[in-house]
Amino acid sequence: MEQKKKGFTTGILHADRQKGIEHGSLHKPVHNSVAFGYANARELAAVFQGRQPGYRYGRQGNPTVAALEDKVNLMEDGAGTVCFATGMAAIGALFQGLLRAGDHVISSQFLFGNTNSLWQTCAQQGVTVSMVDATDVAQVKAAITPATRMVFVETIANPRTQIADLERIGALCDDLGLLYVVDNTMTNPWLFQPKAVRAHLVINALTKSIGGHGNALGGALTDTGLYDWQRWPHIAENYKRNPPKTWGLAQIRAKGLRDFGAALAPEAAHHLAVGAETLALRTARTCSNALALARLLQSHAKVAAVYYPGLENHPQHALAGTLFRHSGALLSFELLPELDCFAFLDALQLAIPSSNLGDNRTLIIPVAHTIFYEMGQERRASMGIAESLLRVAVGIEDEADLLDDFTQALQQV
Template identity: 50%
Template sequence: MKQTGFTTTQVHADRKCNSPQDGAVHTASTNSVLFEYKDAQSIVDVFQGKKAGHVYSRSSSGAVTALANQVNLLEKGVGAVCFATGMGALSSTFFSLFKSGDHLIVSQYLFGNTRSLMNTLADMGIQISFVDVTALQSIKEAYQPNTRAVFTETVANPVTQVADIQAIGRYCKERQILLLVDNTMTPPPVFNAQKAGASLIICSLTKYVGGHGNALGGAVIDTGQFDWRQFDNIKPAYQVDDVSQWGLTQIKKKGLRDMGATLAPEAAHKLAVGMETMGLRIPRSCENAKHLATFLDNHPKVDRVYYPGLADHPQHFIAREQMESGYGAILSVDLVNKIDPIAFLNQLELVICATHLGDNRTLALPVASTIFHESGEQERQKMGISDTMIRISVGIEDIDDIIADFAQALDAF
């Protein structure tokens, strides 16, 4: 019997992909830093990539490799590497693949931490062009002979601009350049980044994959869509027999061995267990978000709601074409001018004021004064972030309770 259902696949992924010992359904979380080899030639062969194995847990361990196999299955890739955090995955990828003199076309709507990373790359001689990724023409106009890649998030955080990834993917294939997609906000089953043409998928496992706010992690997945022989930055030492693994091999060697962005086995175990319920958690959060966005959109004390599932969202039709299951579970709102966002958040009773997203619990925070404070007012205006904006990550609670909490908070003003 072939098992094809999303949740069925995720629930059984660990035991099917990794064959845990002693009949366990989860791979053991082994905490050893070092690994013994009875035959010295074996450790030589592993070091030289002639055979699979673990030599030092900074580079690999059983639990982390098992998680990578599951993440790869989730995104239908040809391989994956896991890291300590989502930012670890991002920085390892960019520092491993690009060098001074390269040019990157990047979304102008990037999340604050990621935008800061782009500025760091610029300081090191990598040229960065920030563009409107909702319009393919802006990417075409930014293209240069030294352009190596386009990088975007699927849905921007927090204003929810939706990148036209299918069009961007076709263009990148035509130009033979990489398309790097941060799929954190819309992981499967919401969005299929491989189908849309992404070369590499980068994500924070901390968010929707883990789902429980109890472990940090990140991952890079190669979709198999890009021919690495077209990419001059792969060093000869990492041009292994399987061309599809060239990029991941260099990212793994640089990001884990050299930079040490290593995921701990205990965190890998928690994230792997969290993955099992993605097919239940994410659709529930997306449906809740749709109902909450509709309620807030019709409330007189809310000036504007930013959510791709609303018909008046600027990229609603792009989202409707690209998303396979819902529109994500992140939305942002601008309150009417007389309502102070801090006072409003203090009025909420069920919703938690916290900087996180993709959790089982509904979370909210004031955007301009927290996660985008360092960006400055001018940059925030370019990104569409108002001083009163509140970002909401919708959880899996009963929707009537979520709406009731927002209703009572709004009624207080």
């Protein structure tokens, strides 16, 4: 009898037990061993040659990390997942594992600052990158060249919350055989599964809402199983011994993880796996708080602009409603030009000036002066980032307390 598919949270909670856990533990234990031994040398050789499942060396895989990979894969309905030390390491694995000099990438111009910096590094090493307004599929299509291999977008842009034309870009990539990569960090798999818009690879910074507690770094790259890796021109011959559907992830695991050394530590993997159990519960609360805060700010006389997809005046409000379960936990806003944003930040009592997001606590940061400072004013202006822009990553505090804190700070500034 075929088993009924479990709900999102139920599946995560009981994922470890599907493969059996040592000594009846309810969580996969932390395996700190770097090396793994086998009963005989032939068995060891079979593991290294891929003829038998097993672990070779801690940099390439670990039972605790593998259990987390299973959970993320379950969340994204993937064909396979590889975990990394950070979200940026997962994005870097695209360049390290798949791209070659002469390739062309089309990327959304509305990007996390470090991803933008990475694409600049790629451009210096022979991979050309076109930055386009991905809210319009026509701009993506216009940037395609014979050398184009990949299209990379984020679901909701950080910090101005622009939403990429996700479904139409997916259809375009499908038609042309381009690899479609979607960074799902700003939503998360409970709010949205990029596989639904035909994404081929999905990035998640596990550090953020999946881990949720701000106590562990991690990243993941999931293959949705929708891409035909026989179309990819840079697969090494030794990865072609297995079925084509495994080629891409096998090369990413070897070239992006093993060779590059961006391995996730087992202790961090354990923290992230436990944090993931409450993802749906936490996200429902943070999204509800974010909408309430956005509405408060929008109605306040000292606020010049608010950017949040849940507001009716957001350019992609209707699109967000069709794609996502909720509009996310991140918003940004600008005070009136004559007001001092630093004075406002100092007046807050609950919201914490900090650069992280997806934490249980509400965090706020002056974007142009911190995380986007390095790219310069001209590049910030092209992304619509005002010098006074404040980004808020909303937490799970009681709504009334959160609204009271912003209200009193606005009164003081």
